[in-house]
Amino acid sequence: MATRSAKRVLDAAVEAARWAPSVHNTQPWMFSVAEDEISLRADTDRKLRVGDASGRELLISCGAALFTLRTVMRCEGFEPIVRILPDPDRPSLLATLRPGADIQADELTVALGGEIERRRTHRAGFADVPVPDELIERLVRAASSEGAHLTPVRSADAVDVIAALTRAAQGVQAQDRRFSLEVIRWARPPGSNRKDGVPAEGYPRQAPRTEPHFAQRDYAWRHDWGSQADQRGSVATGVVAVLTTPGDSRQEWIDAGQALQHVLLHASAYGVSAAFHTQVLEMEPLREFLRREVCSGEYPQMIMRLGVTFDDKTSVRRPLSEVLE
Ligand SMILES: Cc1cc2nc3c(=O)[nH]c(=O)nc-3n(C[C@H](O)[C@H](O)[C@H](O)COP(=O)(O)O)c2cc1C
Incomplete structure (x- = not known):
């Protein structure tokens, strides 16, 4: 070349x-x-x-x-x-x-x-538009091709369990000063010109709850931050899916990341976005519970909801000069 x-x-x-x-x-x-x-x-x-x-x-x-x-x-x-x-x-x-x-x-x-x-990452409910089963099957194959497993959670009871775990993990993290300070460190106020962290324009100020409710991270933390996008029509949970790997080695974490991006880009090409709820996976006892009870013993690496949304979201990135040595 x-x-x-x-x-x-x-x-x-x-x-x-x-x-x-x-x-x-x-x-x-x-x-x-x-x-x-x-x-x-x-x-x-x-x-x-x-x-x-x-x-x-x-x-x-x-x-x-x-x-x-x-x-x-x-x-x-x-x-x-x-x-x-x-x-x-x-x-x-x-x-x-x-x-x-x-x-x-x-x-x-x-x-x-x-x-x-x-x-873009979505942080609210989805529009009432179904995600075709055939697309989900293709996303499952995309994850497999990277050495990970994407499992759509079809049982309403299992979806309830994951939602409840998400709420429990978010509740505990919100009470824990160390977790809260870490989220605050990476949350950006409206109009910030920082090129990393989660901008206030990246989540809605108010989002109606999905049923069951999947707790969002609290990036606004006691502030009136968030976009004013009208979320009234967005209450669908979407398809809940867990990305897992057979083991929990560094290689498998990288595989999980490759699988994640393969799934997200493929979904995006068909107009489907993802929302993430990974608080549970940051708390070892809850992650272990999920592994044994919901993931057939595989290691959960990402929890997501997949669905259709029509609102525009913002994110930011550092310039090339900061990430290229
Ligand atoms: C390992 C991992 C965990 C994540 N967990 C969450 C989460 O719990 N809640 C959330 O809203 N976004 C989560 N995200 C999404 C990031 O916040 C998002 O990728 C980042 O802010 C960049 O925005 P963009 O995806 O819209 O480009 C996670 C992403 C990764 C890779």
């Missing part, structure tokens, strides 16, 4: 990877480009010390960035050669990628690439 075109492909991939989802929009990644290789590193200064002491959510976030890099490389006409956790002596080096054989990206890959910047 000619040097000039290698540089263009690698730059385009890193530029796009900034738009991956990350817990509290911490963007816990650093990229470097040397010759024809991209290195993806964890930025552990951005780890949530309270909610994510093990770094699980950090690695899921970086895994989502890795899937984004792979997708852009494919869209640019190269099969990526990826090494995950290539050097045990450098645990922060999560992956390296190089453009391999020439390929012609298929229609679906091009569609995924088109969703990278458009996809």
Whole structure:
């Protein structure tokens, strides 16, 4: 591959990877480009010390960035050669990628690439529009292709259990000063020009409750923050789904992140958004309960609701100069 075109492909991939989802929009990644290789590193200064002491959510976030890099490389006409956790002596080096054989990206890959910047996290109920079963089946296959399992929760009783766990976890975290301070640290007031964290324009000021109610994170924390978007018609829970992995290793957290972004981009290409409720997974006893009782012993990595929404949401990202070494 000619040097000039290698540089263009690698730059385009890193530029796009900034738009991956990350817990509290911490963007816990650093990229470097040397010759024809991209290195993806964890930025552990951005780890949530309270909610994510093990770094699980950090690695899921970086895994989502890795899937984004792979997708852009494919869209640019190269099969990526990826090494995950290539050097045990450098645990922060999560992956390296190089453009391999020439390929012609298929229609679906091009569609995924088109969703990278458009996809947004939703934080309310969904419109009363069903998500086709066939799409859910495709999302399940997308997760499997990355080594994770997406399980739509079809039983109303199991959905109730997950909703109740979400409320319990949110209730406990709201009472815990350490958790609250961490969320406040990453919440941004209206009009903030910070390029990380969750902006006040990223969630509604008031959202009617879904039935059963899935507790949202309290990014507004005692403030009258949030967008004024009219949410009256948005009360559907959507399809509740849990993303799991067979084990709980660092490699599997990265796999879960790649699966997450594969699922989200595919869903977005069909007009479906996701809302997340991952408080439960930050509290080991509750996560363990969910693992045994709802996830057939697999390790839950993400809890989401999938549905259709018509409102526009905002998010922000740091400029390339801050994430490229
Ligand atoms: C591991 C992980 C956990 C997350 N947990 C939540 C959550 O509990 N509640 C929520 O509203 N968003 C959650 N998110 C979504 C992030 O807040 C979101 O990706 C980030 O703010 C960037 O916004 P965007 O996805 O709209 O681009 C999570 C994302 C990741 C990767």
